[in-house]
Structures are given as C-alpha cells and as structure tokens.
Amino acid sequence: MQQEYSKIVVGSEEWCAFPKLGIPAIKARVDSGAKTSSLHAFNIQTFKKESEAWVSFEIHPLQQNRRIVVRCEAKIIDRRRVKSSSGTSEKRFVIKTMLRSGGEHWEVEVTLTxxxxxxxxxxxxxxxxxxxxLVDPDESFCLGEVSDTELEVHYPSEPGENSGGLKIGLLASNPDLYSNKRIIEAAQQRGHHIEFFNIKQCYMKLDAVSPEVHYRGGRVLNNLDAVITRIRPSLTFYGCALSRQFESMGVYACNRSDAITQSRDKLYSLQLMLKSGINIPTSGFANSPIDTSDLIDMVGGAPLIVKLLEGTQGRGVVLAETRKAGESVINAFKSLKANLLVQEFIKEADGKDLRCFVIDGKVVASIQREAAPGEFRANIHQGGTASVIKITPEERKLATLAAKTMGLKIAGVDIIRSKNGPLLLEVNSSPGLEGIETATGKDIAGMMIASIEKKLGWKRELATAPKQV
Known part of the structure; x- marks a missing residue:
C-alpha cells in the first residue's frame, strides 16, 4: 500500500467492501468531483427497528450482472436531495456504514440510488x-484487485433450473428485443427458470382430457407455472389463442387473452373507456366514404388525427393539417379497406404525451415522451425523447382505471394533457421497457416478475446482511 503524508493513494477505480452490509466486494468509481458517495440499491423499503427508521434494499454488487443479489439493511441517518451527473435531482436515503479497501477501513456516508x-x-x-x-487518476486498483476466483467465492453461481424457482414461459417473437432480454434477465436474477418461446413455433392439442401445448420438435410445455405474453399486433389472433390454451390448462398468464384481445381492438377499447367514465379525445368512426365530410366535422374539423385501428408504436397515425388533406387520407385508407378512427387534434399537448406503466393496479413509473423535431406525435421509436415526470393524482387515477377497465395486470397507459384535463390515448398490453427503464432507472422487468411471484405465492430466500452495530 502506497502512502504519502499519512494518506492512502487510490486510483480512478478501486475494489472495496461493506462488511456490515454483507457486501464482500464491489468495484467503486473514485470521483473527487462528486461530493456525495452513492451505492446501487433497488427495492428500497423503510421500516422501524426499536423506534428508529431503517431501510432495507437489494443490490447487484457486480457490474453487468443483475443475477447476483444481496439484501441489505441499515439505519437511516438522513434524506437528502442529490443532483446526479446527468443533472437529474432526486431525494435519497443516506446511511452510514464501514468501508474496507486494501488494509484500510473507515466509516462513510453513502446515498442509496x-x-x-x-x-x-x-x-x-x-x-x-x-x-x-489522495487520488492518482492515471492509476487503477492501487489497493489491490479482486480476481474472478475470489468473486466466485464471494458470490457463488446462482442455482439452475431445479433450484425451486418458478418455471416461466415468455411468449413473444424476437428474443433480441430489449424488453424480452430484460424480462429473462430479471426472472433469472430472482432465481426462476425462464425460457423464450416463439409464438409461431408453438402449437396446441385441444382435448377435454389431456390438453397440451407443444413447441417445435414436439416438446410438451405443460409444466409451466406462468406465461408472459408479449404478442406483436400481426399475431394477436394466434397469440391470444395460445395464451387461452395455457389458461385452460391452469397456467397463470399475467395478462389474460381476453384482456389482450379487447385492448388490441382500439375502437372497442375506447368504447369501454367511455363506459367507465374515462375521457378520450373526441373520435369518429365510419365505413362509407360518403360520410367523410361529416366525420371530419364530428371531431371539430382540421387539423385532425387519422389513426389505423391496427397500428402500433406510432405507425399508421397521420396528422391532417387541412380539411382537404384529411379527406384525402381518410378516403385513401378506406380504398384499401382499412379500418380507421379520426380524432381531434390536441394542439396544446405540443407533441408530448405521458406513458404510465401500471402493474397490479398501481402506477410504478411514468415518463413524458416528446416528439422528434418535425413530428407531431411523441414516439421514442421514431426519434422522440423520454424524461421522468411527476404525474397528477387525476392522471394516476385515469391510468389505473384504464388498466382495470381493460382487465390488464401489466399495461402501458398513454395519456395526453389537454386544456380540459387528461385524456386517454390508448392502453398497450405489451408495453416496451427500454424507454421507461432508461429514463427512470427503475427495474420494471423485476417488478413484473415480482407481480407473478405475488400471484403464485412464491417467496425467494435471500441472504440477509449482518445487523449493523
């Protein structure tokens, strides 16, 4: 250990440990430009211990590895507002604990985020x-490195398929999508055996005595505890039929087939919303081209939105800025025998909308999406941006009621702000995770798996950190 003026010399990154938290090794970024130290934490919960405020949290101690989890507890000494390097300000719990690095140890304050x-x-x-x-930014690991062998001793490999976790099937089309990879990662991290199944390669045996679902090559999928259905619009009919088959076999589906079916029918879903007292932009629907002019008048004239009923992720949505343009777009779509809605254009929304992620009747995260330059509709799939936003109680109530009306346990609810209050745009039964996880830093995939655990009454066992003294 190198010393100068009785101070230890560290590099730009160092291995350290928090013995009282039960964290034997964690790599730290040394940053003298940051005032406050911070420690990764999720599933943060407060509780009382001997009339004092404590916090429990979980941590992934290794970089690029969400499968290894350590559960920690510590006494809360403060709660402070901290601004991150990205400029985002948040209120964090502060704890005090012992840090050990090399042969040195001392007490430090850290915030949890x-x-x-x-x-x-x-x-x-x-x-x-x-x-x-003292910091030498040109060096790394001045206080010693931790080898892969030592890490394996500190954090043994997670148990495999027969570890007692749930058997979960992810029914989707593309295993490489961010959302699907995160769901698989979150389930494995929590000790479950999860497998991706391509919807088009599943097939069913309908039988009163022994119904079955088979996968390519004849493999029978009757031993699953739960399925997560993420069905692309073009596969709605077959995907829902497949989910229905699992449901009939007693396999839990986090979003049932009937809820997905009605959420995919944009016209029917809007009618259900109105029946539940949820406000939507004034909309019109017609079949005959003869009624085009009156249809435009129904929604207040131009500008107006023309929306295909089967569109998704912003595709099939057109802004008609003039009446003539509206008539042309509507008649062109109708000539293709496409079903469409026309909706009033909410000018004051200024190309922004809200995405609320609802799990088990609660809004767990919300973001504001803003349209890319030159676009009228907020869509992160087409160059738009996402940012964290605090929604109003009215917007929260609307989001949870919309998910409940659709019968969805997991839903992405899109809301637009108007001069007359929040309006519902649509409810997505297979909401993407990338935009909302990136913007909020929340483990939405983990919350989805936790919802399944709660429904099936499954509890995982985590090694609890030693108590602080």
Missing amino acids: NRDSMGYRMLLGREAMKGRV
Whole structure:
C-alpha cells in the first residue's frame, strides 16, 4: 500500500467492501468531483427497528450482472436531495456504514440510488475521502484487485433450473428485443427458470382430457407455472389463442387473452373507456366514404388525427393539417379497406404525451415522451425523447382505471394533457421497457416478475446482511 503524508493513494477505480452490509466486494468509481458517495440499491423499503427508521434494499454488487443479489439493511441517518451527473435531482436515503479497501477501513456516508444505468455500482465521493485519501487518476486498483476466483467465492453461481424457482414461459417473437432480454434477465436474477418461446413455433392439442401445448420438435410445455405474453399486433389472433390454451390448462398468464384481445381492438377499447367514465379525445368512426365530410366535422374539423385501428408504436397515425388533406387520407385508407378512427387534434399537448406503466393496479413509473423535431406525435421509436415526470393524482387515477377497465395486470397507459384535463390515448398490453427503464432507472422487468411471484405465492430466500452495530 502506497502512502504519502499519512494518506492512502487510490486510483480512478478501486475494489472495496461493506462488511456490515454483507457486501464482500464491489468495484467503486473514485470521483473527487462528486461530493456525495452513492451505492446501487433497488427495492428500497423503510421500516422501524426499536423506534428508529431503517431501510432495507437489494443490490447487484457486480457490474453487468443483475443475477447476483444481496439484501441489505441499515439505519437511516438522513434524506437528502442529490443532483446526479446527468443533472437529474432526486431525494435519497443516506446511511452510514464501514468501508474496507486494501488494509484500510473507515466509516462513510453513502446515498442509496439505482445505478443500473451507470458503469459502476458504487461511487466514492470526496466527502468520504476527505483527510484520508489522495487520488492518482492515471492509476487503477492501487489497493489491490479482486480476481474472478475470489468473486466466485464471494458470490457463488446462482442455482439452475431445479433450484425451486418458478418455471416461466415468455411468449413473444424476437428474443433480441430489449424488453424480452430484460424480462429473462430479471426472472433469472430472482432465481426462476425462464425460457423464450416463439409464438409461431408453438402449437396446441385441444382435448377435454389431456390438453397440451407443444413447441417445435414436439416438446410438451405443460409444466409451466406462468406465461408472459408479449404478442406483436400481426399475431394477436394466434397469440391470444395460445395464451387461452395455457389458461385452460391452469397456467397463470399475467395478462389474460381476453384482456389482450379487447385492448388490441382500439375502437372497442375506447368504447369501454367511455363506459367507465374515462375521457378520450373526441373520435369518429365510419365505413362509407360518403360520410367523410361529416366525420371530419364530428371531431371539430382540421387539423385532425387519422389513426389505423391496427397500428402500433406510432405507425399508421397521420396528422391532417387541412380539411382537404384529411379527406384525402381518410378516403385513401378506406380504398384499401382499412379500418380507421379520426380524432381531434390536441394542439396544446405540443407533441408530448405521458406513458404510465401500471402493474397490479398501481402506477410504478411514468415518463413524458416528446416528439422528434418535425413530428407531431411523441414516439421514442421514431426519434422522440423520454424524461421522468411527476404525474397528477387525476392522471394516476385515469391510468389505473384504464388498466382495470381493460382487465390488464401489466399495461402501458398513454395519456395526453389537454386544456380540459387528461385524456386517454390508448392502453398497450405489451408495453416496451427500454424507454421507461432508461429514463427512470427503475427495474420494471423485476417488478413484473415480482407481480407473478405475488400471484403464485412464491417467496425467494435471500441472504440477509449482518445487523449493523
């Protein structure tokens, strides 16, 4: 250990440990430009211990690895507003605990925040180094490295398929999509055996005595505990039939086939919303081209939105800025025998909408999506941007009621702000995770798996950290 002026010398990154939290090894980014130290944490919960406020949380101690989880508890010493390097401000719990690195150990204050989007699970700020540490930014691991063998001892490999976790099937089309990879990762991290099944390669045996679902090559899928259905619009009919087959066999589906079916019918879903007292933009629907002019008048004239009923992710949505343009677009779509809606254009929304992610009747995350330059509709799949936003109680109530009306346990609810209050745009039964996880830093995929665990009454066992003294 190198020393100068009785201070230890550290590099730009160092291995350290938090013995009282039960974390034997974690790589820290040393940043003298940051005032406060921070530690990765999720599933943060407060509780009372001997009349004092404590916090429990879970942590992925290794970079690029969400499968290894350590559960920690610590006494809360403060709650402070901290601004991250990205400029986002949030209120964080502060704990005090012992840090060990090399042969040295001392007490530090750290804030708890989700650092999944960061390169390091730990950031060591200058307050924790004051009077004790000198930083050599050209060096790394001055206090020693931790080998892969040592990490394997500290964090043994997670158990395999027969570990007692749930058997979950992910029914989708593309295993490489961010959302599908994150769901698989989250399920494995929580100790479950999850497998991707391509919807088009599943087939069914309808039988009163022994119904079955087979996968390519004749493999029988009758031993699953749960299925997560993420059906692309073009496969709605077959995907829902497949989900229905699993449901008839007693396999839990987090979103049932009937809920997905009605959410995919945009016209029917809007009619159900109105029946439940949920406000939507004024909309019109017709079949005959003869009624085009009156249809446009129904929604207040131009500008107006023309929307294909089977469109998704912003495709099949057109802004007609003039009446003539509206008539042309509507008649062109009708000539192709396409079903469409026309809706009033909410000018004051200014190309922004809200995406609320609802799980089990609660809004667990919300973002504001803003249209790309030159576009009129917010869509992160087409160059739009997403940012964290605090929704109003009225918007929260609308989102949860919309998901409930559709019968969806997991839903992405899209809302637009108008001068007359929030209006529902649509409810998505297979909401994407990338935009909302990236913007909020929340483990939405983990929350989805936790919802299945709760429904099936499954509890995982985590090693609890030693109590602080």
